[in-house]
Amino acid sequence: MVDVGALRALRSVAELGTLSRAADELGFTASAVSQQIKRLERQVGVPVLAPAGRGVVLTPAGQAVVDSASEVFQALERCAEAARSASEGAPSGVLRVVAFSTAVRGLLAPVLPRLKARCPDLRLHVVELDPDQALHGVESGTADLAIVHDADGLPTPVPPSLAQRHLHTDAGDLVVHREHPLARAAQPLDCPDLAGHAWVTSPPGSVCHQWFRRLVADVPEDPDVRHLVDDFATQLSLVASGDVIALIPRLARPPLGEELVSLTLRRRPEREVTAAWRRSADASPAIRAVLAELGSPTPSDG
Structure with a gap:
């Protein structure tokens, strides 16, 4: 029988191209991954990898194995989730969640207290990753x-x-700072209102930099970008200086305090946030519990 870990x-090697990258993703050493591949080759009776420069490529037999692997993993996951949902259905164990940074701050963090009260045996392990990853x-x-x-604006x-x-x-x-001239302007702000002001941007x-460039595209003169900063809390500290x-x-915005105010834009930029999970895990009580909490309104809405 084929070993699931080796499969x-x-x-992972097929997707990432090298044993070392696969080892990093799986949390093993490259030597351990190599041994798993050799064990798989003994089980199927033919080579599944061939050297290619500094990396490796699949043999035709290896490609056939990888093409069938997703069906194997989905069947195993459906089996496990069926067992969990057939019990009391109470979410338990560890759910591994990956999300972009502002979703962690604006969506996940606010619901964790409710989730803990509702599902005391469930623990979330959160890792920050960009959408593709x-x-x-x-x-x-x-x-x-x-x-x-x-x-x-383009769906991932x-x-x-x-x-x-x-x-x-x-x-x-x-x-803007509460004393900034724009703080007294009529809202929502139009593109001409943004001319002649200094900025801090991502x-x-x-x-968010793409948002900024689209927002100021119709401003007659080039925008005065004083600072390029990735961290939004740092951006806000610079705004608090009154110069930019x-x-x-909204998901990235902490309470602004007394010094800062937020102003609405007539052409405000927007992005859609979605959750994704394996179809074979549809019955997972843990995923359903987290999605239910995420579907509740959060303080970041509006």
Whole structure:
């Protein structure tokens, strides 16, 4: 019989291209992964990997094994989830959740107290990952539930093996010092209102920087970007100095205190936030419990 651990190791090597990368993903040493692959080759009776430069490639037999692997893992997971749901159905154990940073802060953290009270035997293990990495983690089996956002209005491609549910629409607001001239302007603000002001923004390549560039696209002069800062709390500390303004997602926004105010924009940027999990885990009481809590309103809404 084929060893499931060795099958998982082969699939990881096939996806990542090297034994060392697969070992990092699986939490093993490269030597341990190599031994698992050799054990699998003894079980199927043919080589499944061949050297290719500094990496490895699948043999035709190895590709055939990997092509069948997803059905094996889905069947095993359905079997386990059926057993759990056939018992009392009380969520228990560890649920591995991967999510982008502001979802951890704005969606997950607020529901953890309710979840703990409702499901005392369930523990969440949360890891911060960008959407592409998060979906790969769920698909490969190293995570159970992903929270992801779209990419500048384009939905993140979700593999067919994963189910998904819309959780939240996040929006961006302008944050300024209470004494800033814009704090006294009529809302919602239009594009011309943004001209002539200094900014702190997220670095290029981030979704929030794309939001910023689209927001100021029709401003006649180039925007005066004084600072490029990835951390939103640091952005807000610079806004508190009174010299700059910032575009901040609501999920990323802590209480502003007395010095800062948020202002609505007529063309406010938005992003859709979804949850994704393996279809074979649909019956998981733990996933259902977390999704139920995430479906409740949070303080970040509105």
